[in-house]
Amino acid sequence: MYASQQDELINVKGLHKYFLGNHILKGIDFSANEGDLISIIGRSGCGKTTFLRCLNCLEILDSGTIHIAGITLSRHLNHHITEENNPSNNKKRRVLLPNLGMPKEERLDDDFRLKARAIRLKVGILFQNLNLFPHMTVLENISRPPMIVKGENRDQTVPRAIGLLEKVGLEKFMDRYPHQLSGGQAQRVAIARALAMSPQVMLYDEPTSSLDPELVQEVMEVMINLHKEGMTQIIVTHAMNFARKASNIVIYMEDGKIVEQGHPDEIFDNAKDQRTQQYLSIL
Amino acid sequence: MYELMNNFINFRSIRRLSYLMIKKFQEYLKKKYTSGLSSILLKLTLIFAILFSIPEISYSQKKPALSWAADAEGNAPFIFKDPTNMNNIGFEVDIAKAIADELFMEALFVQNQWDGLIPGLQIMNYDVAINGIEITPERLSEVNFSTPYYITHVQLVVLKGSKIRCLSDLFGKDVGCLKNSYAERVLLDTAERGPTAIRVKSYEGEVNAFQDMLNGRLDAALVDAPIALYYASWNPEFQLAGEGIGEMSYGVAIRKSDTLLLRNINNALASIGSKGKLKDILMRWNLWNQSMRKYLNDYSESNIPPSEFKKYLKSQGKAKTFSERMQGYYDSLSLFGRAALTTIQISVTSMIIAIILGLVIALIRIYSPPPFSKMATAYIELIRGTPLLIQLYFIYYVLPTTGIKFTPFLAAVIGLGLNYAAYEAENYRAGLFSVPKGQMEAAISLGMKRRQALRFIIIPQALRLVIPPITNDFISLLKDSSLVSVITMVELTKVYMQLSLVDYDFLGNGIIVALVYLLLGLPFVKMAKYAERRFSVDKKRVVQ
Numbered sequence: 001m002y003a004s005q006q007d008e009l010i011n012v013k014g015l016h017k018y019f020l021g022n023h024i025l026k027g028i029d030f031s032a033n034e035g036d037l038i039s040i041i042g043r044s045g046c047g048k049t050t051f052l053r054c055l056n057c058l059e060i061l062d063s064g065t066i067h068i069a070g071i072t073l074s075r076h077l078n079h080h081i082t083e084e085n086n087p088s089n090n091k092k093r094r095v096l097l098p099n100l101g102m103p104k105e106e107r108l109d110d111d112f113r114l115k116a117r118a119i120r121l122k123v124g125i126l127f128q129n130l131n132l133f134p135h136m137t138v139l140e141n142i143s144r145p146p147m148i149v150k151g152e153n154r155d156q157t158v159p160r161a162i163g164l165l166e167k168v169g170l171e172k173f174m175d176r177y178p179h180q181l182s183g184g185q186a187q188r189v190a191i192a193r194a195l196a197m198s199p200q201v202m203l204y205d206e207p208t209s210s211l212d213p214e215l216v217q218e219v220m221e222v223m224i225n226l227h228k229e230g231m232t233q234i235i236v237t238h239a240m241n242f243a244r245k246a247s248n249i250v251i252y253m254e255d256g257k258i259v260e261q262g263h264p265d266e267i268f269d270n271a272k273d274q275r276t277q278q279y280l281s282i283l
Numbered sequence: 284m285y286e287l288m289n290n291f292i293n294f295r296s297i298r299r300l301s302y303l304m305i306k307k308f309q310e311y312l313k314k315k316y317t318s319g320l321s322s323i324l325l326k327l328t329l330i331f332a333i334l335f336s337i338p339e340i341s342y343s344q345k346k347p348a349l350s351w352a353a354d355a356e357g358n359a360p361f362i363f364k365d366p367t368n369m370n371n372i373g374f375e376v377d378i379a380k381a382i383a384d385e386l387f388m389e390a391l392f393v394q395n396q397w398d399g400l401i402p403g404l405q406i407m408n409y410d411v412a413i414n415g416i417e418i419t420p421e422r423l424s425e426v427n428f429s430t431p432y433y434i435t436h437v438q439l440v441v442l443k444g445s446k447i448r449c450l451s452d453l454f455g456k457d458v459g460c461l462k463n464s465y466a467e468r469v470l471l472d473t474a475e476r477g478p479t480a481i482r483v484k485s486y487e488g489e490v491n492a493f494q495d496m497l498n499g500r501l502d503a504a505l506v507d508a509p510i511a512l513y514y515a516s517w518n519p520e521f522q523l524a525g526e527g528i529g530e531m532s533y534g535v536a537i538r539k540s541d542t543l544l545l546r547n548i549n550n551a552l553a554s555i556g557s558k559g560k561l562k563d564i565l566m567r568w569n570l571w572n573q574s575m576r577k578y579l580n581d582y583s584e585s586n587i588p589p590s591e592f593k594k595y596l597k598s599q600g601k602a603k604t605f606s607e608r609m610q611g612y613y614d615s616l617s618l619f620g621r622a623a624l625t626t627i628q629i630s631v632t633s634m635i636i637a638i639i640l641g642l643v644i645a646l647i648r649i650y651s652p653p654p655f656s657k658m659a660t661a662y663i664e665l666i667r668g669t670p671l672l673i674q675l676y677f678i679y680y681v682l683p684t685t686g687i688k689f690t691p692f693l694a695a696v697i698g699l700g701l702n703y704a705a706y707e708a709e710n711y712r713a714g715l716f717s718v719p720k721g722q723m724e725a726a727i728s729l730g731m732k733r734r735q736a737l738r739f740i741i742i743p744q745a746l747r748l749v750i751p752p753i754t755n756d757f758i759s760l761l762k763d764s765s766l767v768s769v770i771t772m773v774e775l776t777k778v779y780m781q782l783s784l785v786d787y788d789f790l791g792n793g794i795i796v797a798l799v800y801l802l803l804g805l806p807f808v809k810m811a812k813y814a815e816r817r818f819s820v821d822k823k824r825v826v827q
Contacts, residue, residue: 056728103727121730131725135743135818145729148739197729 008067009034009201009232010055015064017050024050026256027064032249034200037227038234039243039264042253043279048236049128051253052203055234056125057116060103069122069200073115121149124194125203128210130186132178138165138189139174142196149197157196164192168222184215191222202226204235208242220246240283244268252276349388351379352404353414354397356781358490359513359595360568361415364785366598366611369618374568374591375413378432381560382535385551395771399680401425403771404536406683410544412536415507417465427541428534429548432561434574436527437466438511441503442496442520449525455479456502459492465531466505490514490784493521507531509570517596530574559585567591598786608788612795615782622778623799629695629774630761630803636700637760638753641707646737648708649715659708666705672766674698679770695767703760710752714745747818754811758804775799 010032017025024047032038040048053059055068065074108116133141142161146152165171168188178186187207194202204223208216216239223233224246237243243250244264251261252273260273271277353362355371362373371392383390393409400412404426418428441447447456453470454477460466462485474481484501486492492504493514506515508527515521535552537545555561556579565571566585569592576582648659666674679694689697718741726736765776779796783789 058724058728117730117732120728125728127721127725127728129721131719131721133722133725133740133744135747144739145726145731148735149730193729 008032009036009069011065011067012055013065015051015054015066016062017047017054017059018062019050024256025054028256028258030251030258032201032232032234034232035227035230036232036234036249037223037247038249038251039247040234040236040251040253041238041240041243041279046253047256048253049205052125052205052234052236055201056123056203057119058103058125060108060116066119068119071115071118071122073112073119075112121197122199123201123203124197124199126187126190126194126205126207128205128207130190132186132190132193134178136177137174138170138176138178138181141178141189142193145193146196161192161196164195165189167195167225168192169218182215183211184218187211187215187219188222191219195226200232202231202233204233204237206236206238208237208239216242240268240280252279254279346387346389348391349379349383349386349411350391350393350409351383352393352395352400352409352412354400355392355394356777356784357397357414358488358510358784360509360570360591364781366785369615369782369785372591374433374564374570375415377564377568378555378561379413381555381564382548382551385554386547393771394773394777396769399676399769399771401536402680404538406680406688407538408771410537410541411548415533416536417531418534419465422536425539426536427539427545428536429545430552431532431534431578432552433533433565433570434578435508435531435533435570435572436529436574437469437505437531438508438527439503439505439524440493440496440511440515440521441524443522445502445522445524447503447524450528451477452524453477453481453503455481457482457484457500459484459486459489459495459501459504461486461489461492461506464507465529466507469529470505488784490787496521508572512569513592513595517599563587608791612791615792615795618778618782619775619795619799622773622775623803625772626761626764626774627803629692629699629764629767629772630757632696633699633703633764634757634760636696637703637707637756640700640704642711642742644704644708645711645715649712650733650737663705663708666702667709671698671702671763672769674702675766675770691767691771694770695764695772698770699760699764699767703756706756707749707753710749710756711745713752714747714749715741717748718744747815750811750815750818754808757807757811761804762800 008031010030012028012030015025015028015030016023028051030051040051042048050059054061055066057073061073061075063076065072067073103116133144136144139158139161142164143154143157146157146160147154162171162174165174168191170185170188170192173181173185173189178189181189191202207223208219211219220242223235226233227246235243235247247264249261250264250267252259252267252271252275254275260267260271260276267276268280271280353375355362355364357363357373360373361375362371364370365372376392379392380390393403395403395408395412397414400414400416401422403409404412413432416422416428418431422428439447439449447453450469450473453473458470458481460470460483467483467485470481470483474483484492484495486495489504489506489510492501492506495501496504497520503524505528511523516523535548537548552561559581562571562575562579562581562585565575566587567590569589644659644662648656648663650656651659675694675698678689678698679691682688722740722744723736726740727733731740764774768774768777768780775796779792783792
């Protein structure tokens with residue numbers, strides 16, 4: 001048991017997250033080994049996207065422990081009384097200040113912030129709407145971030161970016177701008193951009209939901225190839241077919257908790273929990 | 284020409300300073316950056332350098348200078364532009380020169396807005412002010428005055444055929460006068476004693492009152508006698524009503540602390556008075572009157588012809604032919620050109636300040652914690668909410684009392700720059716907000732720090748969005764720069780006013796000055812269009 005804990009790349013214990021006073025994640029315990037391809041399924045609003053964003057520290061957990069790629073973050077707040085979670089307080093602030101897309105890190109100490117940034121460097125994420133940088137070419141989208149973040153120089157990052165583009169089959173498109181790409185191509189560029197930071201874990205937030213069915217395949221192939229190379233990947237998805245065929249673990253979430261997890265065949269054909277059965281039967 | 288030279292003297296010191304600053308800045312850049320940003324900044328500094336590298340006119344003087352200020356936009360016969368060569372002439376120019384000669388000094392003219400003559404004196408911009416400044420108790424509490432160099436009265440001017448003859452005819456009428464003048468006080472005093480009100484209208488210049496009388500808005504105007512003589516006496520549409528009223532004295536304004544200079548100037552005035560030099564000047568300008576006779580105790584007859592007055596009448600009397608007019612415009616082009624250069628220097632420099640400072644303020648307002656962001660907001664509201672004119676006055680006339688003194692150029696650039704920075708900050712804010720929040724998220728998730736995300740991801744996208752509003756503001760600034768004439772800068776609008784007042788040709792000169800403004804703005808509009816095309820936001824929309 002002790003040994004296996006050491007192998008675990010990700011270990012989450014008692015993760016809680018609140019938004020505007022709403023309890024979104026209600027104590028999640030989760031672990032993943034290196035090389036896992038994990039699919040998270042569940043109804044809209046069950047907290048699966050929030051969970052994913054907590055793993056990448058885009059949302060800062062309110063309490064619990066996250067151990068990921070050798071870095072441990074833990075926090076224990078009594079949220080019901082903290083100011084940041086007072087709904088009226090926050091509503092007022094939200095009206096005044098538009099959401100700028102920055103994690104609310106003002107209240108954290110430096111050590112916590114440094115750790116959060118270190119985690120982001122080791123965990124790549126693919127957003128639902130990609131957020132490619134529109135003012136950069138495809139090649140720049142992939143080669144510039146390592147230059148900015150890690151101070152690498154062009155001679156290192158450009159060949160690596162081209163290599164990654166070859167890997168996702170888009171080397172011909174490197175001089176285009178994001179708006180000149182199809183949805184599937186843009187998706188693959190976004191994956192390549194995340195991979196350019198050499199992450200140990202890749203997270204995907206509904207990667208295929210906005211794609212035409214015939215484009216889904218090309219994105220999935222990229223993920224399956226990465227799986228073969230041993231990349232640890234977590235995918236929030238509604239595509240049951242994909243979850244079943246590609247992943248080695250499927251997790252069902254409901255109401256901010258993990259209800260059930262196991263091998264895809266186990267979950268899809270033989271769910272133990274009634275709630276899982278009910279969800280799958282609706283599909 | 285004096286005022287141009289004076290401007291050059293100012294520019295020379297600024298140029299030297301800016302050259303040093305640019306050099307230091309470049310060295311700093313070389314050390315700090317090796318990337319693209321520095322090349323842009325280097326180009327900017329290059330533009331700076333070119334702007335300031337106007338050829339230097341060497342201006343040497345052997346005698347010490349007596350710098351005297353007046354507003355050349357003023358009226359004949361005090362100081363005005365000679366229509367034939369655009370030099371400053373007038374009886375005060377002659378008197379200033381006579382005083383300086385008496386003191387073995389060189390009279391050096393300094394252009395200054397009439398309203399600002401005494402404040403400018405107090406902040407040591409020149410030694411004395413000579414510009415029809417009447418000696419009053421209020422002014423005596425601020426500055427010292429020499430003994431009078433001219434004593435005169437106010438004169439009622441009415442339209443031909445009017446029945447108004449004296450002050451008591453004015454009750455219930457509309458009467459114009461110069462603001463803050465002796466005439467205004469006479470009118471207000473009369474009105475107080477009278478049965479019905481006098482509707483007193485105060486103008487920036489007496490000439491405006493005459494114009495308004497012609498337009499039918501006024502029944503009469505009460506003006507200083509020299510003005511009546513030079514603007515109404517010969518004009519068939521006006522007539523002078525009754526005798527002169529009251530008595531007023533013009534004196535040389537001198538700082539309270541300059542007691543030695545006060546004594547010297549009083550001696551000089553006494554000397555030119557007794558030598559008949561003052562009389563000579565006043566005779567030539569047709570201003571010799573009963574009061575001066577009594578004052579100088581000089582009742583002798585003399586046969587000096589009113590040559591300057593006649594010359595003036597000649598220039599006013601006949602209509603210019605088309606070719607004379609064109610020649611006049613052609614001659615004034617160099618004046619306009621010089622002024623346009625000043626306008627462009629002021630506008631470009633202050634816009635550079637505004638663009639850089641504005642971005643800093645916007646970033647502080649959006650991304651800094653409350654105490655700083657609130658300060659940025661307060662700055663924006665304070666600057667946007669108060670008139671630029673008052674800000675300029677404050678910087679130029681009030682700050683020197685606390686020991687911070689700027690040259691007119693620096694004051695203008697700082698005033699306009701700080702003012703427009705507030706507007707640019709709001710443009711940037713709009714631009715920064717319109718970058719989707721996902722862009723920041725993506726940058727953070729790739730491990731960038733906030734600062735890096737702003738610099739490489741958010742700001743470049745926001746800049747593209749704010750090019751059109753910033754161009755808009757630049758054009759607006761180009762025109763707002765005309766306000767700096769209140770702090771003695773001679774720029775386009777000031778030159779336009781000076782030239783137009785020579786022969787009241789507001790139309791012709793107006794068309795020229797409008798064209799010059801248009802021409803100044805167009806290259807920048809073109810540049811902005813190019814930049815917009817080059818960095819088109821539309822072309823690089825966010826992929827959804």
